[in-house]
Amino acid sequence: MGSSWRWQLSRAMRLALWWCRLCCPQRGGRGGGDKLWTRGRLSELWSYGKVLLKSLYFNSLNNSDTLLDCAFEPVYWIVDNVTRWFGVVFVCLVILLTTSVVAIVYLFVLPTIFSTYPVHWVVWHLCYGHWLLIMVVFHYYKAATTSPGQPPKDKIHIPSVSICKKCITPKPARTHHCSICNMCVLKMDHHCPWLNNCVGHFNHRYFFSFCLYMMLGCIYCSISSRDMFLEAYSAIEVRLDDSSHFQSYYQTPPPAYTFRETTAHKSIVFLWVLTSSVAVALGGLTLWHAVLISRGETSVERHINRKETKRLKEKGKVFRNPYHHGKINNWKLLLGVEKKSHWVTRFLLPSSHLPCGDGIMWDSTVTRRDPMAI
Numbered sequence: 068m069g070s071s072w073r074w075q076l077s078r079a080m081r082l083a084l085w086w087c088r089l090c091c092p093q094r095g096g097r098g099g100g101d102k103l104w105t106r107g108r109l110s111e112l113w114s115y116g117k118v119l120l121k122s123l124y125f126n127s128l129n130n131s132d133t134l135l136d137c138a139f140e141p142v143y144w145i146v147d148n149v150t151r152w153f154g155v156v157f158v159c160l161v162i163l164l165t166t167s168v169v170a171i172v173y174l175f176v177l178p179t180i181f182s183t184y185p186v187h188w189v190v191w192h193l194c195y196g197h198w199l200l201i202m203v204v205f206h207y208y209k210a211a212t213t214s215p216g217q218p219p220k221d222k223i224h225i226p227s228v229s230i231c232k233k234c235i236t237p238k239p240a241r242t243h244h245c246s247i248c249n250m251c252v253l254k255m256d257h258h259c260p261w262l263n264n265c266v267g268h269f270n271h272r273y274f275f276s277f278c279l280y281m282m283l284g285c286i287y288c289s290i291s292s293r294d295m296f297l298e299a300y301s302a303i304e305v306r307l308d309d310s311s312h313f314q315s316y317y318q319t320p321p322p323a324y325t326f327r328e329t330t331a332h333k334s335i336v337f338l339w340v341l342t343s344s345v346a347v348a349l350g351g352l353t354l355w356h357a358v359l360i361s362r363g364e365t366s367v368e369r370h371i372n373r374k375e376t377k378r379l380k381e382k383g384k385v386f387r388n389p390y391h392h393g394k395i396n397n398w399k400l401l402l403g404v405e406k407k408s409h410w411v412t413r414f415l416l417p418s419s420h421l422p423c424g425d426g427i428m429w430d431s432t433v434t435r436r437d438p439m440a441i
């Protein structure tokens with residue numbers, strides 16, 4: 068490292084010397100070709116200046132992306148640290164909001180269901196609601212605490228497609244560096260601030276199942292509390308109207324609600340607004356991830372593959388995703404389904420089985436002759 072610096076410096080000094088020599092006026096007249104000579108010298112000076120500047124930062128691995136990365140390094144550092152710090156806040160927020168929703172359902176929604184619904188509906192609500200709750204808690208815990216997977220640091224001879232410039236370790240196919248976790252992640256999908264963890268090979272299934280069951284849970288809560296929400300909303304509206312009316316004209320006093328009733332109304336409105344909005348937002352995210360899984364792509368690969376498709380199209384070639392094994396097979400690979408009963412035991416029930424493969428070696432559906440994204 069030290070010798071390379073010394074070499075770079077001596078090269079830069081040599082070029083600087085050349086530059087100075089060119090700048091100094093030489094003796095002897097140039098006759099009528101003075102103008103041409105000056106122009107030629109200026110262009111020579113310009114090109115030497117450029118080489119001199121390049122010699123200060125150039126090495127064989129440099130390109131414009133590396134330069135941009137270097138220039139934006141302080142910005143990335145701030146964003147990474149803020150995201151890392153906000154990750155803890157976001158996890159606390161998810162736990163707090165989910166707990167508040169569950170508490171409201173237990174305190175206000177379930178008692179209403181018990182008192183108004185026939186027995187078979189009550190049983191259905193109890194079973195379905197608790198199944199969703201268990202699935203959400205299990206998958207959130209697993210997604211947040213399971214390591215997404217890293218390439219082995221002690222082994223050098225692993226199948227790799229490149230070297231990570233930050234970790235200085237071989238990078239297997241589908242592996243990408245996460246600057247927030249500051250490590251290479253096997254089959255990296257994205258860094259999720261709501262989990263404060265990267266989504267990769269070993270927790271992709273937990274992440275997707277959490278999104279799916281959380282969305283179903285929110286839909287369940289917003290549908291089952293819809294009537295109660297309408298009642299609570301109109302009660303709050305009437306109370307506000309009446310109190311303003313009473314204050315202005317000293318007429319009929321507002322209906323007297325107990326503290327429990329007022330709390331119930333506000334809680335139900337909070338529950339319905341929160342679960343409906345989360346259901347819509349999470350619905351879009353879950354659908355997007357379902358599309359990606361069906362295509363055998365991760366979020367990172369989506370961008371790479373799109374660029375590759377465009378590049379090959381210009382050359383008259385067609386891009387084929389080497390990790391696409393057909394829609395159903397892609398789902399089976401993600402969920403770890405090997406036989407029919409696994410759809411129940413591994414997808415509809417909490418299961419901590421490992422995903423297919425080690426995240427380092429990947430079966431490719433494309434032969435070497437075919438174009439593929441790296």
Ligand SMILES: [Zn+2]
Nearest residue numbers: 231234244251
């Ligand atoms: Zn890395």
Ligand SMILES: [Zn+2]
Nearest residue numbers: 245248258265
């Ligand atoms: Zn990460």
